[in-house]
Amino acid sequence: MSVLYPAILAGGSGTRFWPLSRSALPKQFLPLASDRPLIVETFQRIRTLARPKQILVVCGKTHAPIVRRVLKQLPPGNILIEPIARNTAAAIGLAAVRIFKEDPDGILAVLPSDHHVAEPEQFRDCIRQAAALADEGYLVTLGIQPSRPETGFGYIRIGDPLPRHGRKVLAFVEKPTLERARIYAESGEYLWNSGIFLFRASAILQAFHQHLPELSKGFDALRRTKTKPAYDAQVRRIFRSAPAVSIDYGVMEKADNLAVVPGSFGWSDVGSFGALGEVKTADAHGNIVVGNRAVLVDCHNCVVISGPRLLTLAAISDCVVVDSKDALMIVAKDKVQDVRRIVEAVRRHGLKNYL
Amino acid sequence: MSVLYPAILAGGSGTRFWPLSRSALPKQFLPLASDRPLIVETFQRIRTLARPKQILVVCGKTHAPIVRRVLKQLPPGNILIEPIARNTAAAIGLAAVRIFKEDPDGILAVLPSDHHVAEPEQFRDCIRQAAALADEGYLVTLGIQPSRPETGFGYIRIGDPLPRHGRKVLAFVEKPTLERARIYAESGEYLWNSGIFLFRASAILQAFHQHLPELSKGFDALRRTKTKPAYDAQVRRIFRSAPAVSIDYGVMEKADNLAVVPGSFGWSDVGSFGALGEVKTADAHGNIVVGNRAVLVDCHNCVVISGPRLLTLAAISDCVVVDSKDALMIVAKDKVQDVRRIVEAVRRHGLKNYL
Numbered sequence A, B: 001m002s003v004l005y006p007a008i009l010a011g012g013s014g015t016r017f018w019p020l021s022r023s024a025l026p027k028q029f030l031p032l033a034s035d036r037p038l039i040v041e042t043f044q045r046i047r048t049l050a051r052p053k054q055i056l057v058v059c060g061k062t063h064a065p066i067v068r069r070v071l072k073q074l075p076p077g078n079i080l081i082e083p084i085a086r087n088t089a090a091a092i093g094l095a096a097v098r099i100f101k102e103d104p105d106g107i108l109a110v111l112p113s114d115h116h117v118a119e120p121e122q123f124r125d126c127i128r129q130a131a132a133l134a135d136e137g138y139l140v141t142l143g144i145q146p147s148r149p150e151t152g153f154g155y156i157r158i159g160d161p162l163p164r165h166g167r168k169v170l171a172f173v174e175k176p177t178l179e180r181a182r183i184y185a186e187s188g189e190y191l192w193n194s195g196i197f198l199f200r201a202s203a204i205l206q207a208f209h210q211h212l213p214e215l216s217k218g219f220d221a222l223r224r225t226k227t228k229p230a231y232d233a234q235v236r237r238i239f240r241s242a243p244a245v246s247i248d249y250g251v252m253e254k255a256d257n258l259a260v261v262p263g264s265f266g267w268s269d270v271g272s273f274g275a276l277g278e279v280k281t282a283d284a285h286g287n288i289v290v291g292n293r294a295v296l297v298d299c300h301n302c303v304v305i306s307g308p309r310l311l312t313l314a315a316i317s318d319c320v321v322v323d324s325k326d327a328l329m330i331v332a333k334d335k336v337q338d339v340r341r342i343v344e345a346v347r348r349h350g351l352k353n354y355l
Helices: A038-046 A061-070 A086-103 A120-135 A180-186 A201-211 A213-224 A228-241 A247-252 A275-278 A333-348 B038-047 B063-072 B087-102 B120-135 B178-187 B202-212 B213-224 B226-243 B247-253 B273-279 B331-347
Strands: A004-009 A057-060 A080-083 A107-112 A139-144 A155-161 A168-173 A190-200 A258-263 A288-290 A294-297 A303-305 A310-314 A319-324 A327-332 B004-007 B054-062 B079-082 B107-112 B137-145 B155-161 B167-175 B189-201 B256-263 B287-290 B294-296 B302-305 B310-314 B318-321 B328-332
Touching: A004 A038, A004 A086, A038 A107, A038 B004, A038 B213, A057 A061, A057 A086, A057 A180, A057 A247, A061 A080, A061 A333, A080 A086, A080 A275, A086 A107, A086 A213, A086 A228, A086 A247, A107 A120, A107 A180, A120 A139, A120 A190, A120 A258, A139 A201, A139 A247, A139 B247, A155 A258, A168 B038, A180 A190, A190 A201, A190 A258, A201 A213, A201 A247, A213 A228, A213 A275, A275 A288, A275 A319, A275 A333, A294 A303, A294 B331, A310 A319, A310 B331, A319 B328, A327 A333, A327 B226, A327 B294, A327 B318, A333 B294, A333 B310, B004 B038, B004 B087, B038 B107, B054 B063, B079 B087, B079 B302, B079 B318, B087 B107, B087 B202, B087 B213, B107 B120, B107 B202, B120 B189, B120 B256, B120 B287, B137 B155, B137 B202, B137 B226, B137 B247, B155 B256, B178 B189, B189 B247, B189 B256, B202 B213, B202 B247, B213 B226, B226 B331, B273 B287, B273 B331, B310 B318, B318 B331, B328 B331
Parallel strands: A004 A057, A004 A107, A057 A080, A139 A258, A288 A303, A294 A310, A303 A319, A310 B328, A327 B310, B004 B054, B004 B107, B054 B079, B137 B256, B287 B302, B294 B310, B302 B318
Antiparallel strands: A107 A190, A139 A190, A155 A168, A155 A190, A168 A258, A319 A327, B107 B189, B137 B189, B155 B167, B155 B189, B167 B256, B318 B328
């Protein structure tokens, strides 16, 4: 079987974990699910299926030093820099070209850097099945059995079983309304799109050729570069004009050689402070307390992340309280999406140094 | 008329304003109502009725340096040290002896150091009326027209009008139940006991003689001391054995030459974070925000005191959030009494350095 080349996508820069996450330290570098940053968990999780020299990380220039610091086993040359953030299609193309040049039969495993997996052995079983399908030429996604009518994820409508593993894909479905999400979750015919993809480098480059031809031309030219300066200049050229499109929307929704491997490995995208309930154990009062500087009296169903200072709460329920070195945030638990509005307000107040 | 000697009582050490107040910096030294500490407001408020050399401050030894620092106009010799906190009777006795030795006709005006007065001119009018009554030999209290059925204050049942100012006192009433407080507040026959008292030094010493004879003997001996060491030794002796009794309970409730001056001068005892609504103006959403490092999004009826760090809230209602250098506290507004339980919990956790 062909060799597996995991490509960890670490270009994300969200605001949903502010004030823990900052533009200089986005979510993937935070120890949100365990005592290790999510990207380190991701690296270790795939480590038994690939040697460090086969693993790539794609990230922005400013974050490359952090990647080097937290992933000391990773050869520095395996960090691919996106000159500008242009969503996942361009990032994956960059990784695919690199792998194709080294090993035309190589299988690319696209791994978001900021997810949590509670059961890594089951996860690796799914990766093995998906790699086998990728080896047959499929563009493969890991699909997660829905546990709730989530409106924040894309869904995959599953088709007939394939001979050995996995299922055919009838359709990629964009984030649904709550009503549709309920139908999807109950039907048994839909899986969550985990954002984890496996395909031959050659197969995804072929799919780029079909579905994102402009971008594909750029990558063809990149394959032909012979020197580091020529390579760097071509990467800049690609990203300057690349559409900011996801691999889902740009390729997977349009391709037909699709397969999905249904998985159930304690997956969480750790999408917000509210999601910490999926990856951390609550105490008897439903409180999730992270850090050792918090004192709670008569509090219920709170998420409390203490920082360097003492954090005390009394008679508070259903709130998220997050302390950090220089900023503290309190938000109602059912309004965690308002973290975004806090960040906007902080920016409006001219306090950008806190972002 | 006799000379007025204000005695500001600054021996208090509560926990209701933690984490702003600490054992090293209790409430009276905090700028809770304006940009000046409450004790400075108190000093300035009486300043036009008495020269600094007539003003006394009674406080614990550890707080004397703060008093000197914030009240630079006060002669250092006018700070009277309580060797141990023994409630107001002993503190007032100390001030009364000092004044009596200097001016046997002097009138003592007992002023809590940690209250707020929104209308100082009306306050001084009441003090003038009360001083005139004290000059006639009465033990006088300023009484506040109740604006709500408060169960946290003592009440004064008022009797017939006196010839020129004020009213006779029928009874001092201890903190009532809510049911009784409602009756008192609506009756028009009860006033809040403000803890502000005026009497001749000689009159209160006479009252001590009648109602607290043991303590009185100590003060008689103190009057006879001739040297600083003898004075200090006798003060220590008095406080070691003094009952921890309030002037209200120890003297006023038992005395019969009582008068009360009803007042309405925007008084607040600033009894808790919840009471900041009495002394600060809320914004259009009912939020009271102190400090310039707070960002609120969709919050209502909160009290927010920001410290050195950025403090952000979204979708939070009816909470008190108080930041300080090294500790932050969040409590439901209708449970501000739970601050006490937080303080106990912090102590139990062995984090005494935060208290």
